[in-house]
Amino acid sequence: MIKIAVTGAAGRMGGRIITAIKEAQGMELAGACERPGHEMIGQDAGLIAGCGESGVAICGSLEEALKSADVLIDFTFPEVTLANLKVCADLGKTIVIGSTGFTPEQRKEAERYAAKIPVVLAPNMSVGVNACFKLLKEAAQILGDGFDVEIVELHHNKKKDSPSGTAVRMGEVVAEALGRDYNQVANYHREGMCGERTKEEIGMQTVRGGDIVGEHTVYFIGMGERIEISHRAMSRDMFARGAVRAAGWLAGKPAGMYDMQDVLGLK
Template structure:
């Protein structure tokens, strides 16, 4: 591998793809080798980012990369994972909203390539995930857990992938499965809150980059763990950091906590 890690951006015309192209020139150790967009993108064939890379949909351009960063759609992400596995390329993906079959496709790809899929690449959010698991375990059954998230009005999935990441962390702290205890909305005569529940609330509005708060409500006290993103660049920098770290790893499924704290 060359001194610089060659990074292909998949979904380069999107909000995060654009941010990655803008951040990469100042990120030591990373060199963007390709900017891939959808075949139907109006930006196909135009120069993108400070380095004026030509937007392409040709997957053969991946051959010039060491690792691919993906911020696309669930279907495109699953297809890309299979393609990366065929080509032996490491894959970092921040695409959210994948269904169970698409997640299994990522698992299958990780049998032959290093793959890191994360709902959020902010260092602060991933520290919050760790702290929330500890807090949920520490409080035990004495605290009710609720998770609130807010994003811009154009976000299409709810709750956010990050809210689900936090929900799973809280569930691990209680030795629960999130799917067994999650309450996604409340309306009407819902009755008293059960003990084994993690509630979610969602706000969508204007240009909110991302806000997440986990509430642990015990009798006589309440712990609130909050992360607020004010600059989308934090996600791009986190993804680039992950790409540089992942490029030299053996095949397997990785998480941001592996990067921050070492393998568990």
């Protein structure tokens, strides 16, 4: 039985993860954490998630939430995640990270902690999205430099980072397959007399509105033809299920930084 603790337990994503744990075989909710002073502290995490009584009360201390847990699932924000990662490293607990918006420096800090414990860090836990990453690599290698690449992503109006971590990873996958440096070729802004599109650039466009869970489309645009590889998330459940799957996969793994491509055996 894999015993899991969840951060942000009273939030939308936390609730879906708690529900996914309850529905998964061999998984057990062992801890639930919220920020100190949160109004839901002391409440049953399962009842707050809407999946029935769990016997686990939401607490305001990560250390307390991890007492009986093997692994932490964290979908918060980079600064919070890094603090939680330090606690996990100090306690020898594994961690699955679904937070997005890490800077290169924050990513390096996470990798330092991963030298002590096994960590799964992925911008998107969806099985479908990770299948898209593999398809994008193959498409880019086949099409080569003869096709322009544009990426468009859509999310709800509460999302704080832009472009999404998934869109960035898609751009990185394509750039790597084409032998380009993503940080050099990504183009986030086009306005006014910006000149013709360069051959190497990868356009990144962002849309925010309403309650869109997440949509990503990569366009390979050639002369007289266009290929589109798209993924549309209908709910947050697939992210939650992927995170729980990753938590189970981590059991017994050596210290190191992993992603969902490792979890799904796609590398």
